[in-house]
Amino acid sequence: MNENLFTSFTTPTMMGLPIVVLIIMFPSILFPSPNRLINNRLVSLQQWLVQLTSKQMLAIHSHKGQTWALMLMSLILFIGSTNLLGLLPHSFTPTTQLSMNLGMAIPLWAGAVVTGFRYKTKASLAHFLPQGTPIPLIPMLVIIETISLFIQPVALAVRLTANITAGHLLMHLIGGAALVLMNISASIALITFIILILLTILEFAVALIQAYVFTLLVSLYLHDNT
Amino acid sequence: MGLLHALKDTTNRIGFFCKIEILVGPETDAQFHFTGIKKYYKSYTLTGRMNCVLVTYRGIALIVIYFKLRSKTTPAVKATQMDFKVYLIF
Numbered sequence: 001m002n003e004n005l006f007t008s009f010t011t012p013t014m015m016g017l018p019i020v021v022l023i024i025m026f027p028s029i030l031f032p033s034p035n036r037l038i039n040n041r042l043v044s045l046q047q048w049l050v051q052l053t054s055k056q057m058l059a060i061h062s063h064k065g066q067t068w069a070l071m072l073m074s075l076i077l078f079i080g081s082t083n084l085l086g087l088l089p090h091s092f093t094p095t096t097q098l099s100m101n102l103g104m105a106i107p108l109w110a111g112a113v114v115t116g117f118r119y120k121t122k123a124s125l126a127h128f129l130p131q132g133t134p135i136p137l138i139p140m141l142v143i144i145e146t147i148s149l150f151i152q153p154v155a156l157a158v159r160l161t162a163n164i165t166a167g168h169l170l171m172h173l174i175g176g177a178a179l180v181l182m183n184i185s186a187s188i189a190l191i192t193f194i195i196l197i198l199l200t201i202l203e204f205a206v207a208l209i210q211a212y213v214f215t216l217l218v219s220l221y222l223h224d225n226t
Numbered sequence: 227m228g229l230l231h232a233l234k235d236t237t238n239r240i241g242f243f244c245k246i247e248i249l250v251g252p253e254t255d256a257q258f259h260f261t262g263i264k265k266y267y268k269s270y271t272l273t274g275r276m277n278c279v280l281v282t283y284r285g286i287a288l289i290v291i292y293f294k295l296r297s298k299t300t301p302a303v304k305a306t307q308m309d310f311k312v313y314l315i316f
Contacts, residue, residue, distance in 0.1 A: 016312035055294065068275040122272055122273065122276050123272060125275075125279050125280065126272045126273075126276045126279070128275075128279045129269055129271075129275040129278055129279050131269060131270055131275065132269060132270060132285075133269040133271075135269070138269065138278050139285070142278070142279050142282040142283070143282070144281045
């Protein structure tokens with residue numbers, strides 16, 4: 001049993017040693033790599049899903065942007081699988097840790113921005129000022145656009161952390177409430193349990209949507225800079 | 227009247243096609259024909275936007291450097307006899 005509400009968010013240890021690295025690497029063994037010309041059903045389904053996602057996500061990119069295909073597909077598969085595994089009871093979800101999400105967001109955002117400044121310096125600098133800005137507003141808008149650029153990786157990381165953490169907390173709270181209400185009133189406990197079922201379904205959707213949103217935003221930042 | 231209507235109609239159609247020409251395709255500086263200082267500092271062209279951004283950053287850097295240098299050259303306050311007497315009392 002959990003001692004308090006936030007026990008599931010502490011980094012797990014085994015005999016005093018942190019096993020968070022093993023937990024982060026665990027989803028990769030759930031994706032078998034294709035090693036035959038004609039694969040089995042599971043691998044074929046996996047390949048079909050990856051192709052569907054990559055076609056949809058990389059359609060807007062130029063040739064330079066499409067070199068990031070492996071990175072983006074790995075990202076969406078990793079975040080999606082980690083979020084889904086975190087919905088198992090008593091499991092640890094690495095994407096609830098802001099440190100890990102910042103560790104993913106900052107290098108990807110910085111890579112896109114540096115690529116943009118390196119290959120399209122004029123366009124990258126011009127992005128800081130919207131077209132048609134009146135002259136008196138130019139200094140203020142440049143400052144605002146600079147701040148919004150530096151906020152992007154923070155927003156990426158915090159969005160993922162907050163969504164997954166909030167969902168887990170809500171499930172904990174409503175599950176605890178349903179358990180307590182069982183001794184008080186069976187009908188209210190049943191309503192709470194139905195709400196818990198609906199919330200769990202929502203959390204499954206949120207797990208996949210957040211993975212998609214994170215990857216889509218990285219892809220959009222890349223598109224702006226290539 | 228019929229001729230005026232026809233001229234107006236033709237002008238509208240030409241204007242419509244010109245707008246399509248400007249809207250379709252990547253943004254280029256060649257579609258704008260500014261002269262003088264507006265050629266380099268106008269927020270409609272890519273070059274103009276870049277130069278405005280660079281000027282803003284340089285202005286901010288100059289303001290920061292000015293205030294840093296000003297704080298270094300501010301002379302230290304000299305102790306007066308009154309200050310010394312107050313010190314002795316306490």
